[in-house]
Amino acid sequence: MSKRQLAMVMDLNKCIGCQACTMACKIQWTNRNGRDYMYWNNVETMPGKGYPKDWQESGGGFDANGNLRPGQIPSLEKDYGVPFDLNYEKALGTGPQGQEASFQGVKNPWLRPETEPISGPNWDEDEGEGEYPNSYYFYLPRICNHCTNPPCLQACPRQAIYKREDNGIVLIDQDRCRGYQHCVAACPYKKIYFNPLFNRSEKCIFCFPRIEQGLPPACASQCVGRIRFVGYMDDQDGPIWKLVTKWNVALPLRADYGTQPNVYYVPPLSPPKYNERGELTADRRIPTEFLIKLFGPTVPEVYRILETEREKKRRGEPSELMDILIAYRYEEMFKLDAKPDTTGSPDRSGAVPAGTSKLQIIPISAIKLRTSKQEEAFNKYEMGGTSFAV
Amino acid sequence: MRWEGHHLRSKPGLSLVLVLLALLGGVAKAGGGGESLGALKKKGEVVTARWHLGTLPTDPSNAAWSRIEPGEIRLYPQIMVRPKSAAREPIALRVKALYNQTDLAIHLEWADGQQATQHQIGRFPDAVAVQWPIRYGPGIELPYVGMGHVEHPVALWFWRADDRVETLAAEGFGSLTTQPPDGVEAKALWEQGRWRVVLKRSLTAPPGPYVQINPAMAGLVPFALAVWNGEVGQRDGDKFLAGWHYLHFEQGKVDPQYAMSLDWSPPIRGNPEVGKSLMLKLGCAACHSYPGSPTPTEIGPDLTYAGGIHQPDYLLESIQRPSAVIVPDVPTAVCCGPRQTFSTLTQGKRVSIMPALQISDQELLDLVEYLRTLH
16 A cells, blocks of 8 residues: 555536536646557546446456456457547548549548547447436546555566556556566456557556646546546545545445445436426436445435535525535635645655646647556657647 | 485485485496497487598588588477467478588478578578577576576577577576577588578687587587577577587586586486376466366466476476476467566565475476477
8 A cells, every 4th residue: 555645536526527627637647659549548438338338337346355366358349438539531622532532423422430430438428328318427527546455456467557556546667568468357447558659558657747746637627527536545634534524425336346446426316207288396307326336335325415415505594514515716726735644755746836826828849757667668659759738 | 326415405304315316326337438328329319420630611501511420300380488489290300510620511301392581571591500508517507498597597509591590598588599600500501391401610819708519638528409490480489499408528527426427317217107197187288288288277387298398307306306406487478369477586585486295206207208298
C-alpha cells in the first residue's frame, strides 16, 4: 500500500455524456503511436455493454479468498472496435478519384467509415433500457481505478507494474513490460491496453506529470459538467475525504472485484416512473438493484442522504454536501497541494512543492520531469519529440 | 558426476565412502575426457558444432545446413511455475551448429503447423530462445535451468516471429531483462509446417552479461532451449523448455575433468522402481505432482517432466539439500489462484519449504533414478 492515495470522485448526477474528458485524454495521450484504439478515459451509457464491450463479464479481479480470478483479453474487432477513417475523398469529391466517385455512377456517395465497423467505444450510446415513457439511462465515465490492491500488479510475473508510494498512482514500467498482457486479462475494469506498435501495455497514468505540477488530470480539468473532484484520500480539507468518508455518498465501482478501487461515484438519482394513466409514481426509473450491482449495497442510504440535503438546499438552508457537489468554484474541486499528514519522510523529490496554493497553467512541454528511472523511460518514448499543450 | 563437490559435505559419514568410490571412478576414467564426452554424446546430451570454412550461412535453407546431422532435443511443457503451459506432450527440436574462426551459427528446426507472426492484442508470435550460462566450465555449477538463479545468471538469444531478435539476461523467474545488443542476428523460414531459424553471433561478446565462447580453450559449452507456440497464446513462462545440453566444438579443447563432471555416473546405482514407491512412503506426493501421484498439488514444483528438464545431480542436490539452490519465487500470483511460493524467509535467508529427508544414500539414488525416468 502506498503512503498516500490520490482519488477521484465523479458525480454521476451531473455527467451529460459530452465526452470532453474522453477527448482531453485522447488528445493528451492516446491519439497516436499505436494508441488509436485506446480510451484511457471513456464515458459509457449505463445500462449498456460499456467499453470494451461486456467488460463486466470479462473476468479478472479477485475471488472471495483474495486469489486472482482468470480473465479474458478483449478482442480488437469485437470488443474495443477498430479505429476507422471516413471516406472523405470519395464522398465529398475532394480526392483524385473523388469527383468520379461521388458524382458519376457511384450509388452510395455518403460519408461513412472506410471499413464497416462492428463495434466501438460507446457503440450503444443512449440506448439504455425501459419502455417509453419510463426509459432510462445514465452516463458512467471510467478511468483506471488506481486500485489499492491492483490485480494487474499481481498478474505481472515481471514486476513491471508498480504503485507509486507518494500518491498511489499505478504505472507500468515501460522498460520491464514485454507485452505478455496478463495484466489486461487480470484487470476486471479492462483499463489496461496493449500497444501493438511498441509491444507493451499501457494505461491511464492519472496524468502524473500534471499532478506533479499541482494540476488535476486532463479529464477532470476539462470536465464541463464539473463532475470530477480530485485529491488525496486522507486530506480532511479536500473534497475527496468529505464526499467519500464524511458524507459517505461516493461509492466505488464494482467493489466486489476485490481490488479496492480509488475512483468513487455519486450514484445517479432518477426521475419517477409514470403509471399507465400517465401519472407520476413513487418508483424510481433506474432500478435500485442495478445501481447496487455497480456501486454496492449502500446506494439506498446514499439516496436518502442526497435527497435530504437537496431538500435542505431547496428550502434555503445551508448544506455542505450540496455546496461541494454543486461545485461553485472550479478550483475547489481539486486539492493536490495538501501536505502529507504523516510525519514520515517526504514522498520524493518530484512531489508538489508545499505552498502551491492555486492552479497554474504550465505547458507540459516545459515540465522537467523529476521522476524515477521508469517514469523517465516512459516519457522518453512517449514524448518522442512531440510537445504537449495543456 | 559431481560427487566430489559440496553435495556430501553435510553428511560426513557417508561421503567418505562415496568420495572414495568417486575417486576410484575418477581413476578408472583417468585421461578419459573423451570417454566422458562419448558417454554424454551417447545420452543425446551433446550437439556437435562443425567447423566451417568461410562465412557461416544465416539462410536456414543454405545447403551447408543440409550436409550435417542434427542433434534431436526434447522440449517439455513448462508446468512448474505460473504461467504454466496447457500443453501435455513434449516436442522435438533439431539443432545443428557451425562455427569458424570468429562466429557461431545455430540452426534450429521444429514443427509448428500454424505460424504466428503477430504480436497484437491477445495474439502472440512464435519464438525460440537459446539459453547460455554466463559462467561455465570446471568447478562452476550450472545455473538453474529455468532462467538461472541469483549469482548464476544466464544469457539468452531470443528470436520472435514478428521479426525481432534480442539478447537478454536473467537470474531467476521474472528477472529477464533485455541487454544492449551483443551482435546476435537471426534469419527464419516457415515452410510446410516447420520453422527453421538460424541464430548467429561472433564467438566473443562485449563485456557484460553475455556468453563468451572460446573453443580453443573451452570446447564444451552448456546451453538450453525454449520454444513458444504463439498460435495457442504461448508467451512468458507458458512455453516448452529443454534441460541443459552441451555444444561440443569439434576442433575445440575439451577439459576431461569438465566433461566428467557433466556425466552422471554414480558409483551406486539407484533403482527407479524402489524410488517410485519411496515417493509415496516419504510423503513426496503431498507436495509434488507426478505421473500417478495420488492428488494434484501445487505446493512444490510439478515433477512430471523433472527427469527431462533437470540434471540428475541437480535432482540429487534438491533432495539432499533443498535450500542449496533457492529458485526465486515468481514475485506475483500471475494467473490464477493464490501466489505460489517454494521458500520462506528465515532470519534473512531464503529457505526451501521442502524438508531435508533423513534417508540412506541408496534411497537417495533410488529417488534420483525414479525422477530421471520422468520425461
